[in-house]
Amino acid sequence: MAFEFHYSKPRYLIQALGCTAMLVFVGGFAYGSAGLYTLPDGGGMLTVLRVFFAVLILLAAAVALYGLVQAVTVVATSAPAVSCDGQTIRLGRKHRFDWPQIGHIEYVVRKRNTRTEDIAGRRQLHFLYVQPQQGRKVKFDISFLDAPPDEIVRSIHRAAPHIHIKGWHPDL
Structure with a gap:
């Protein structure tokens, strides 16, 4: 997928x-x-x-x-921020993981610290933390992509249903 x-x-x-x-x-x-x-x-x-x-x-x-x-x-640039070709997931330009490399993914929603809304009108920040089986955890901001954050996480879940995504449930 x-x-x-x-x-x-x-x-x-x-x-x-x-x-x-x-x-x-x-x-x-x-x-x-x-x-x-x-x-x-x-x-x-x-x-x-x-x-x-x-x-x-x-x-x-x-x-x-x-x-x-x-x-x-x-x-x-026309490079995608998050992409998947079925075997690997790419986050930005720097991070590329094969599905077997990933230990788990964590989806975190944080409230903004400012009282005013930003230009896009969003008051929450959405992050993916990808923990490889070996190495350091990678933090990636998915707040300002061209799809809702839930759709991005849902697509990752469909592509790799065997990987546990903490903080997100498919029924939500």
């Missing part, structure tokens, strides 16, 4: 748009505060403020660039 689930593209398009807006804001802030650096050097507190604003601008630009690169990479 083969299946593929991809990352939800609208979420990452919104992230790319937000990061682009943040880069424009940071660029405008840097341009507007350029006059701060042309003042005669008075030493003391003014020098500390100059360094603080320079570091703040660089950190904000780095965060915005990281988010933009992540979003564009996810949108541009």
Whole structure:
């Protein structure tokens, strides 16, 4: 039984748009505060403020660039986030397991710590913890894929009914 689930593209398009807006804001802030650096050097507190604003601008630009690169990479790639070809399961780009390698899978639903909902309107985070028979447990976020998390877990169960999935029951 083969299946593929991809990352939800609208979420990452919104992230790319937000990061682009943040880069424009940071660029405008840097341009507007350029006059701060042309003042005669008075030493003391003014020098500390100059360094603080320079570091703040660089950190904000780095965060915005990281988010933009992540979003564009996810949108541009057509690689599935979770896929199965009948013999193996692949989680993202890094993790690939043959069915006999897997000891058990754990499905965990966690509440968000923030009071506000995110852009997609989801208040819960869904994770799969895959425990191979030898090695470390792998955590994989399935909250922002193009199918509901229950459908993803149900597909895994159909592909490998012999593997126990903790925290999920087929009748749910």
